[in-house]
Amino acid sequence: MTTNYQTPLEQAQWLFAGDVFGCSITHNVQSFGSLSLTAMPGEPLALTLAADWLNMHDVSSQASVTYPAWKSQHSTPVAATSLKWHGNQARSQQSIAPFLEALEQGLAWKVTVSVNDGSQYSVDSAPVATKAVANQFRLCRQKLLPKPFSYVRRLDLMFDTSSSRLNSAQSTDLFAVYRYIQADHSIAEVLIDGHADASGDRIANLVLSKERADEVASMLIELGVPAKMIQVRHHGTRAPISSNNSRQGRELNRRVSIRLVKSQTASTTGASL
Numbered sequence: 001m002t003t004n005y006q007t008p009l010e011q012a013q014w015l016f017a018g019d020v021f022g023c024s025i026t027h028n029v030q031s032f033g034s035l036s037l038t039a040m041p042g043e044p045l046a047l048t049l050a051a052d053w054l055n056m057h058d059v060s061s062q063a064s065v066t067y068p069a070w071k072s073q074h075s076t077p078v079a080a081t082s083l084k085w086h087g088n089q090a091r092s093q094q095s096i097a098p099f100l101e102a103l104e105q106g107l108a109w110k111v112t113v114s115v116n117d118g119s120q121y122s123v124d125s126a127p128v129a130t131k132a133v134a135n136q137f138r139l140c141r142q143k144l145l146p147k148p149f150s151y152v153r154r155l156d157l158m159f160d161t162s163s164s165r166l167n168s169a170q171s172t173d174l175f176a177v178y179r180y181i182q183a184d185h186s187i188a189e190v191l192i193d194g195h196a197d198a199s200g201d202r203i204a205n206l207v208l209s210k211e212r213a214d215e216v217a218s219m220l221i222e223l224g225v226p227a228k229m230i231q232v233r234h235h236g237t238r239a240p241i242s243s244n245n246s247r248q249g250r251e252l253n254r255r256v257s258i259r260l261v262k263s264q265t266a267s268t269t270g271a272s273l
Helices: 097-104 131-142 168-183 202-223 247-253
Strands: 002-005 015-019 022-029 033-039 046-051 056-066 079-087 089-092 108-114 120-124 154-158 187-194 230-234 255-262
Touching (some): 015 131, 033 097, 046 056, 097 108, 154 168, 168 202, 187 202, 202 230
Parallel strands (some): 002 120, 187 230
Antiparallel strands (some): 015 022, 022 033, 033 046, 046 089, 056 079, 056 108, 108 120, 154 255
């Protein structure tokens, strides 16, 4: 026997929250918990079912996009994904785009939950007033930062032998660093450390490590990071992270490290997701 959970249509709400740090749509399901769709910088969309009273691990539940009950002639799910449970939440980042499109089309979400004791639950969204919140979510996604703090907080940019030139991928990463600093006012300092491998003359390598660090600092300043926030240091061959006796090790040592330091007092302004 399956127990059904769905908020009555007259009480159903879809709540949006969002800023450059993340976007979310949440729908409370009466007597069960909530369904949510989230978008975070640099990550795929995520669909989450949170339970108020159910707790499971390493179990999967099937989520699908379905037609509302008044369109009962359509019985085949439009799209589906598998949510994996970790405690009181089941989550997936696989094939989630159709779930956003479903809100724009007035379709419903359904999650079928099977418990080890043989119980089965059907958790259904109420497909009412979904189009406006879906549009808010899409607009929010367009303004998300390129990368989250977990990515930009510490970056190592690798360089070719005897080169201080930035490639396109590194320029993209530096733009992501700039965007994050611009958005998060708790960032107090940017530490830039230039390094070289042990090939060739020691003094030449010291100069090269400075050129690499200066190149990174110059691009950040050009993008708009205040120069007073940036501290540039160069170390030559003094701080290898791998052996210089192998090609792979030397590649790792030819680097510039970027670290973002947060203020102890300032706090990030972000969405409550």
